[in-house]
Amino acid sequence: MSLLQLTGVRTNYGPIEALRGVDVHVKQGEIVTLIGANGAGKSTLLMTICGQPKPASGTIIFDGQVINDLPPHETAKLGIAQVPEGRRIFPRMTVFENLQLGATLGNPAHFDEDAAYCLDLFPILAKRRDQRAGTLSGGEQQMLAISRALMSRPRLLLLDEPSLGLAPLIIRRIFDVIADLNKTRGMTILLVEQNAYHALKLAHRAYVLAQGQVVMEGAGQELLANPEVRAAYLEGGSH
Numbered sequence: 001m002s003l004l005q006l007t008g009v010r011t012n013y014g015p016i017e018a019l020r021g022v023d024v025h026v027k028q029g030e031i032v033t034l035i036g037a038n039g040a041g042k043s044t045l046l047m048t049i050c051g052q053p054k055p056a057s058g059t060i061i062f063d064g065q066v067i068n069d070l071p072p073h074e075t076a077k078l079g080i081a082q083v084p085e086g087r088r089i090f091p092r093m094t095v096f097e098n099l100q101l102g103a104t105l106g107n108p109a110h111f112d113e114d115a116a117y118c119l120d121l122f123p124i125l126a127k128r129r130d131q132r133a134g135t136l137s138g139g140e141q142q143m144l145a146i147s148r149a150l151m152s153r154p155r156l157l158l159l160d161e162p163s164l165g166l167a168p169l170i171i172r173r174i175f176d177v178i179a180d181l182n183k184t185r186g187m188t189i190l191l192v193e194q195n196a197y198h199a200l201k202l203a204h205r206a207y208v209l210a211q212g213q214v215v216m217e218g219a220g221q222e223l224l225a226n227p228e229v230r231a232a233y234l235e236g237g238s239h
Ligand SMILES: Nc1ncnc2c1ncn2[C@@H]1O[C@H](COP(=O)(O)OP(=O)(O)OP(=O)(O)O)[C@@H](O)[C@H]1O
Pocket: 013, 016, 017, 018, 036, 037, 038, 039, 040, 041, 042, 043, 044, 045
């Protein structure tokens, strides 16, 4: 059974139909990637799962429960954590305070262990522990955003364009960590990426979204080798 199952999901912004009947599922322990051009609806899909905006129709089931009508704080309580595009860390708070905030939904008994885990995962954050988050580089902020999400021990991690605007070396580190979280912690991950090469390489399965609809799906490696995918999303890209 899938941990997450979207069936016929439609999401509108007023007259704009951002999702037009999307079927996507994610099984426990999988990395699933969504790729697609700007405006295809990828971010809307992640946000709809979290509860804002709400789907106009269709069904979203998480661990056997229909979550269509749940607001973001309720989906977060169920174990869905999102690292949004643009990171949205708290710039005036320190690195450590950001981690503390991320842990508010978690079990306080796990705090020390989880903070140590994150600071070990990204040693640069340990160095910057008492520094205001707004003074970090883009890559460090992304590492903090991922760490903050991990502090609640999510059952499903949603990552929206984690490589956006980062240098190639940092991108590699971020993708290594995503792979490692999945391998060593069994973390289930739904990843939205413009960087299709890295994202498809990493994914067990992937979907291509265009104009609010799934137009292709398959194993990550299969889509990576697909001539249409290569022409549309890979050739000329930086990887
Ligand atoms: N808050 C909003 N209000 C109105 N329209 C929106 C809003 N957010 C997104 N849209 C529109 O919904 C459609 C899907 O946008 P979305 O951001 O989900 O796409 P995306 O695939 O994530 O693109 P990008 O890679 O540029 O973030 C686009 O037509 C976009 O202009």
